[in-house]
Amino acid sequence: MSPEAGGGPPGEAGRDGPLRPDAEDYVLGHSARELDRLDNQGALYRAFTRELFVEAGLAPGHRVLDLGSGSGDVAFLAHELVAGSGGEVVGLERDPSTVAAARARAAQKGLDRVRFVEASLDAPPTELSDESPFDAVVGRFILMHQPDPAAVLRAAQVHARPGAAVAFLESSMTSLTQGVHSLPFSPLYDRIVRWKSAVVRGSGADLEAGLRLRRVFLDAGLPEPRVRFHAHVEGGENTPWYAYIQESVTSMLPRARDLGIDGFDEASVATLAADLRSETVASRGVLVGWPVVAAWCRIA
Ligand SMILES: C[S@@+](CC[C@H](N)C(=O)[O-])C[C@H]1O[C@@H](n2cnc3c(N)ncnc32)[C@H](O)[C@@H]1O
Incomplete structure (x- = not known):
């Protein structure tokens, strides 16, 4: 499948059909490179995430449950806000090597009030039922x-x-995916956006989980959430966005190959950051980073 074939605007549902069974197999894999990419991603989305947690009222002494904790960035950020007065963060993550990486990072940072538990979200560990209830449930x-x-x-x-x-x-x-991603319009960035979207969609993930958050909260029996839309708008010589894009395309190459999605390979990816930089600088243009939607509420 070409990126174009898979990369057009998603329909109203944002998915082409029911989630594939292999959607459980995380689209980006768990290599050391992917863990590094998650670190970089954590830095890019840190401010939006912190703002959400502050608005949602995370405070010293709180116990926080972080779903799908990856290499730990969200848990570490939550820890900054709840540390002290017995505050604690528990991260649930199903991939053993990612859990090990998150634990190693917590040890390296000297954080003893962050715990990572290897578990699937479909079957949260029974030990949680024996602990005092959480003050916040978070995830990114x-x-x-x-x-x-x-x-x-x-x-x-x-x-x-x-x-x-x-x-x-x-x-x-x-x-x-509808083309609102650059000014002036960048054909290279358009190819990247369509290719990445095709890989994410082909892996069964929801391209539009962000705007769907309100509905998901309500379907889960939660009260009306506050919802915000955020995006980086990046340009100039020094934004880390070019490198992040190259890194994320590189991380997705094996999955793209499995899915039969062509358009990029190791050779063309090697110059992606430099190509994007020179094009954007020359046009004095901007690129829109992957937008995110943040939602929060309180359990009734
Ligand atoms: C995109 S990463 C996000 C990591 C982290 N939340 C962050 O923002 O840096 C998604 C993580 O969730 C994990 N994951 C996905 N589905 C899961 C499930 N059903 N149960 C537990 N972990 C899951 C994956 O293994 C992966 O590490």
Whole structure:
């Protein structure tokens, strides 16, 4: 399948059909390179994530449950806000090597109030039921990978107290796949956007989990959330966005190959950051980074 074939605007549902069974197999893999990419991604989305957590009321002493914790960025950020007065963060992550990486990073940072548990969100570990209820359930770029995101939120609520915050950040790709991604219009960035979207969609993830968050919250029995839309608009010589794009395309190459999606290979990716930089600088233009939608509410 070419990127164009898979990369057109998503329909109203944002998916071409029901989630494929292999959607459970995380689209980007878990290589050391992917863990580095998650670090860089964490830096790019840190401000939006922090703003969401502050608005949702994460505070010293709170216990926070982080769903799909990856290499730990969200958990570490939450820890900054809740540390002290017995605050604690528990991250759930199903991939053993990613759990090991997150634990190593926590140890390296000297954080002893962050714990990573190897578990699938479909079956949260029973040990959570024996602990005091959480004050917040959070997650980032995780509901997009779930076949039934509302069921995940319903299951997680069981471990939270009444009044607990529920705060999630998910990506929103529709505007990009519809061409709202650069000014002046960048054909190279358009190819990248379509290719990445095709790979994400081909892996069964939801391209539009962001704008779907409100509905998912309501379907999970949660009250009306506050919802915001954020995007970086990047240009000039020094933005880290060019390198992040190259890194993310590189991380997705094996999956693209499995899916039969061509358009980029190791050789063409090697110059992607430099090509994007020179094109954007020459045009004095801007690129829109992957937009995200942030939503939060309190459990009734
Ligand atoms: C895109 S990464 C996001 C990581 C982290 N939340 C962040 O923003 O840096 C998604 C992570 O969720 C994990 N994951 C996906 N589905 C899961 C599930 N059903 N149960 C547990 N972990 C899951 C993947 O293994 C991956 O590490």
